[in-house]
Amino acid sequence: MNYSFKLSDEQKAIREGVRDSCARYPDTYWREVDERRGYPEAFVTELTKAGWLAALIPEEYGGAGLGITEASIILEEINHCGGNSGACHAQMYIMGTLLRHGNPEQKQRYLPGIASGDLRLQAFGVTEPDAGSETTRISTTAVRKGDRYIINGQKIWTSRVQHSDLMLLLARTTPYDQLKDKTKGLSVFLVDLRKAGDALEVRPILNMVNHETNQVFINNLEVPAENLIGEEGMGFRYIIDGWNAERILIAAECIGDGHWFIERAAKYTSDRIVFGKPIGANQGVQFPLARAYAAVEAADLMRYKAAALFDSGEKCGAEANMAKLLASEASWDAANACLNAHGGYGFACEYDIERKFRETRLYQVAPINNNLVLAYIGQHVLNMPKSY
The missing domain is CATH 2.40.110.10 (Butyryl-CoA Dehydrogenase, subunit A, domain 2)
Structure with missing residues (x-):
C-alpha cells in the first residue's frame, strides 16, 4: 500500500473550516470554562451545527460520510487552536460500535438524531x-x-x-x-x-x-x-473493534496540542528579550523546542499511516497503538519545553499554558496507559512473552 500523507483539497478545507469554527472561541473562552469547571456547551453546539461531530455518520443518515483520517483532522485542529476536544471527542470514537455492529433499525432510529444534534x-x-x-x-x-x-x-x-x-x-x-x-x-x-x-x-x-x-x-x-x-456475549470484541479508532483520534488530539505548545513557545521566545537578545537565540531554549517539534512531526506520520490503514479496512492495531504512544509522549515533551521556555509566566493562567499542560498530560494514562501500549507492542508485534 502506498502511504501518501499529503492532504487532499477536501481535507485542507476541513481543517480550515474547523479553524474558522474554533476562531469564535478564543483562549479567553476556554480559560473561563476552565476556571468555573464548566462544560463548553456553546462550543459543542457550534461544532454540531457545523456538522463536524457527524463526520463519521454515513450521508444516508444525515452525516458527512467521512473516514477516520478526516475525523482525526477535525479533532487535531480543535486542540491546535487551543481548545479541548475531550468535551466531545467520544461521539467520534464511540460511533464505530453503533456503525459497525448496530442493526439497520438501530441506525435509523438514532443516527439521524445524532447527526442533527437532537441527540448526543x-x-x-x-x-x-x-x-x-x-x-x-x-x-x-x-x-x-x-x-x-x-x-x-x-x-x-x-x-x-x-x-x-x-x-x-x-x-x-x-x-x-x-x-x-x-x-x-x-x-x-x-x-x-x-x-x-x-x-x-x-x-x-x-x-x-x-x-x-x-x-x-x-x-x-x-x-x-x-x-x-x-x-x-460478543460485546468485548465490539469494544476492541473501536479501540483502534480511539487511539488514532487521541493521537491526533495530542498532535494538535504539540503544535500549539511549540508555536506558542517559538513566538514567545522570539519576542522575549533578556540580556539584550531574544531568549530563543539560546540553544538551551531553542533545542528542546526543535526536538519536540521533530517528535510531533514523526508521530504525525504514524497517525496518518494508522488512519490510512483503518480507512482501507486493513489491520492497524500496531500502528494505532504506536500513534497514540508516540503522539502522547511528543505532546508531553512539547508541553514541558513550552513551560520551561516561558519560565514563571508559564504558570500564569492568563497564558493558558498551565491549562493545556494539564490537559495533554491526561493522554499518558488515558484512554489506555502507555505501559499497556508497550506491552501490546512487545507481545503482538515483537512476539515476546506476555508480560501480564
Whole structure:
C-alpha cells in the first residue's frame, strides 16, 4: 500500500473550516470554562451545527460520510487552536460500535438524531473500580427478563454522562466463571439516559483536568432488548473493534496540542528579550523546542499511516497503538519545553499554558496507559512473552 500523507483539497478545507469554527472561541473562552469547571456547551453546539461531530455518520443518515483520517483532522485542529476536544471527542470514537455492529433499525432510529444534534452520544460506560484496564473482569451484570435487560453495577471514569442523551454500556451477560473464553460473555447496550430516572446515580469526580467524569451507580436499570448492540456475549470484541479508532483520534488530539505548545513557545521566545537578545537565540531554549517539534512531526506520520490503514479496512492495531504512544509522549515533551521556555509566566493562567499542560498530560494514562501500549507492542508485534 502506498502511504501518501499529503492532504487532499477536501481535507485542507476541513481543517480550515474547523479553524474558522474554533476562531469564535478564543483562549479567553476556554480559560473561563476552565476556571468555573464548566462544560463548553456553546462550543459543542457550534461544532454540531457545523456538522463536524457527524463526520463519521454515513450521508444516508444525515452525516458527512467521512473516514477516520478526516475525523482525526477535525479533532487535531480543535486542540491546535487551543481548545479541548475531550468535551466531545467520544461521539467520534464511540460511533464505530453503533456503525459497525448496530442493526439497520438501530441506525435509523438514532443516527439521524445524532447527526442533527437532537441527540448526543458522548458517554461510554466501560471502566469499573475493581477491573480497571482488565476489561474482561468487569462485574456489572445485565440479566434478560422478557423483552428487556435488568442492569446492576458500577462504572467509574464515565465521562460526559451529564451532557449526553445516550450512553454505550458494557455489561456482563454470562458469569465469568462459566466461560472458557474469557473475552466472551460481555454485551454492549445503547442506554437512553433520558429514560433512566433513579436507576442511575451519577457522582462527579473532581479531577486535575476540567473534564466532566463520574462514578455511575446502576440499580435495576431496565434497557429494552432491542437496544442490545450486535450479538449477546460478543460485546468485548465490539469494544476492541473501536479501540483502534480511539487511539488514532487521541493521537491526533495530542498532535494538535504539540503544535500549539511549540508555536506558542517559538513566538514567545522570539519576542522575549533578556540580556539584550531574544531568549530563543539560546540553544538551551531553542533545542528542546526543535526536538519536540521533530517528535510531533514523526508521530504525525504514524497517525496518518494508522488512519490510512483503518480507512482501507486493513489491520492497524500496531500502528494505532504506536500513534497514540508516540503522539502522547511528543505532546508531553512539547508541553514541558513550552513551560520551561516561558519560565514563571508559564504558570500564569492568563497564558493558558498551565491549562493545556494539564490537559495533554491526561493522554499518558488515558484512554489506555502507555505501559499497556508497550506491552501490546512487545507481545503482538515483537512476539515476546506476555508480560501480564
